[in-house]
Amino acid sequence: MDAVLKVLADNHGSYLRDLAEFVAIPSVSTDPVHASDVRRAAAWVAQRLRKAGPIEVETWETPHYPAVFGRWNGRRHMGTAGAPTVLIYGHMDVQPPDPIELWHSPPFILTARNGRLYGRGVSDDKASMLLPILAAEAFFLAGEQPPVNLRFIFETEEEIGSVSLPPLVRERRDALACDLVLSADGGMWRPEIPSITLSSRGLAGLSFSVRGPGKDLHSGRHGGGLANPLHAAAELVASLHDGGKVAVAGFYDDVEAIHPVLRKSLEQLSFDEKKYLADVGASAGFGEPGYGMLERQWYRPTIEVNGFYGGYQGPGGKTVLPSEAHVKLTCRLVPNQRPDDVISRLRHHLENYCPPGINLAIKETHDGAMAYRVSPDSPAVRAAADTLAQIFGIPPDFVGMGGTVPITTTFREVLGADTIFFSFSTADEDIHAPNEFYRPERFRLGLEAWVLIWRNLAKQLHGR
């Protein structure tokens, strides 16, 4: 048996203990109350990376939260007929566990149940980002050198739009210089068939508040005389769509027609929409008319309201005409749409539709991210496809991703490197929702896959 794979098999129990330790740190980057936990996660990752072998590890401070960097330069560089340099990306921050009462086990205690591993962040992205660290360690423990030069960058702000990472990548472009990025974030499409994701959607977000009267008022005494902020917010939200299509002027202007390769992959995929709807518990699909479910989720832009609140929410009723209402929303973008342009169109739309007697305050909430795509013909995609075919015994599907990995655009712009999504999370693992989970077999196969892809990349990229 291959010595590296034997190390992996022999140590699997300790890898699960590592994962449990990692999940136990509630590194919720969206909520300032968890600031020290986010920093604790960074310290844990730095320490674990150091333990993995002769890797130089640095913690890079930013104006907000730190990132953890690692470098192993044991191979001669590709330019001198040596090995390629691969940058591995992942994130250690997680979403809030709300609504916490819907969890069947405590969100920050890794819990094995029903053949799954439950915990907030286990799928997005803690288990998947731990794999390359452990794979590198396995090479060193087996007395082998990894077949490629390694760089690691693990950030703490992915769930808040990777605020600090783009400037950090620019500042540290020399340390991060590489031939290819492998992202441990960005899950596979399905549990049963391996897949490689060739595109992700971009992101733009804003929140707005509408204010009517200066204080909460009795809705009997005052009702009928004044604009109700809940009515105004509802009208504004309703005005954003018309029968599933976004109704913001110019929203679709910059959207390019779908790439022929993607169109073809889309047509060849077998997709059971009924099963999907049953899985998510929806009675029907809904969205932009004229497009199929997958095309809408992967290749069409959206506006989704993520939160809407105002007035009385307690038990029973309260006859109040509230002073304020609040809406949080995000847009998913496709290639060629600029986040700042989309935000400015939205801003214009909301200001236009705001009714009399209502004051509107708009706040941009996410650093925008452009959409991303990579060509299926690139040697790196071929190396990844070969690896997954070896591990799973069937060739991977090429798919799109509805979510966002904002950093891909930065890596291309600053480092000139493509990013290949190489995550062993799966899209059905309830990330950002209660009872997030990971599949234990993926934790095992993923470790082997990281060993193999470095070997395959060394061959594919060396021969370029």
Added chain:
Amino acid sequence: MDAVLKVLADNHGSYLRDLAEFVAIPSVSTDPVHASDVRRAAAWVAQRLRKAGPIEVETWETPHYPAVFGRWNGRRHMGTAGAPTVLIYGHMDVQPPDPIELWHSPPFILTARNGRLYGRGVSDDKASMLLPILAAEAFFLAGEQPPVNLRFIFETEEEIGSVSLPPLVRERRDALACDLVLSADGGMWRPEIPSITLSSRGLAGLSFSVRGPGKDLHSGRHGGGLANPLHAAAELVASLHDGGKVAVAGFYDDVEAIHPVLRKSLEQLSFDEKKYLADVGASAGFGEPGYGMLERQWYRPTIEVNGFYGGYQGPGGKTVLPSEAHVKLTCRLVPNQRPDDVISRLRHHLENYCPPGINLAIKETHDGAMAYRVSPDSPAVRAAADTLAQIFGIPPDFVGMGGTVPITTTFREVLGADTIFFSFSTADEDIHAPNEFYRPERFRLGLEAWVLIWRNLAKQLHGR
């Protein structure tokens, strides 16, 4: 000096201590967590009424919360050339204090500040319902008999639509038999001019929930493919109005034209809309086109959303496509509109407008109440007007009330008695909102007014 008024003057300090004790009981009827506090308030009122004099006091249990009844029958009955019997109504339950962080002093500690008395429920309706108890006591302490026979009924469910009171009034119609009801609930229009309210609006309410997917989903992964319950709820809420006018089919069908007397009063009132808007902190008025501010608030029906919530409300953002959204709303009705008819039209409307992929669940939340009005020519209204003219030195305005006192309709139907609103709260006292307050001078004048109105009623009604 009149002996009864002297007693009032001598004991004013102790009346304020009574009020502080009463306010300290958080009798929030809308929230089951306060069930024992509501019962504690009933016990407190029963004990205070007993202490006031030779009044027979009973606590009447209902399937929900109890009511407190009192009877003093010292005068011969009007039918035998004696005095009229007057039923005094008030309620001891209060609204929730939310949003609690906006209070400048603890809501359940009566706090004197800026020449006002602050506390949840002090204006609605604890101070005003305490006045007739204290006024009756003053007669007994002065060695005089009250000039009318007295009945008291204090309920604990006004803020939840007086659920148990109508059946209770029917069951106890003999004990409650009276010539007139004086309601200690239903505040005056303005602080500077006395007023008598000749109408109140009715109430109908419902809550609805919309459900899309069976669980919260990642809005990147799934967005664009499924109906978002927040969008659906916003569309439903937006569909209820069209430019300030209610857009529910048939909503205005049963609305009668305004009564000529009310039309005339409305035209004669001086109303400073700019000042009103400044007082409530609104930049403009808004509502049904073609009607003035006061007409919209007193004599036109409304739909107001009181609460709207779903998705993420915490700090920062969360890219979630939520499973559910919830809306609470109430309608204010005018004479001739039936609550059950309005609810059924609303139900029909919501079901009609609910978009595909969304499940709608509707729940009626308030026992409906018809609107109420009383004639300005009645002897009781004349007695009340004379009293206020004596106390304030100027004749009262005749006004309408935007809010609801559901029990007026029941009193008329079951007891055959008109209700005169005789409260010393004022409409600007932030009832149902943070920092509810009462005016100390009204607490003093109100006590004298109750003494005088019984005397005036004895004359006016006796002579009928």
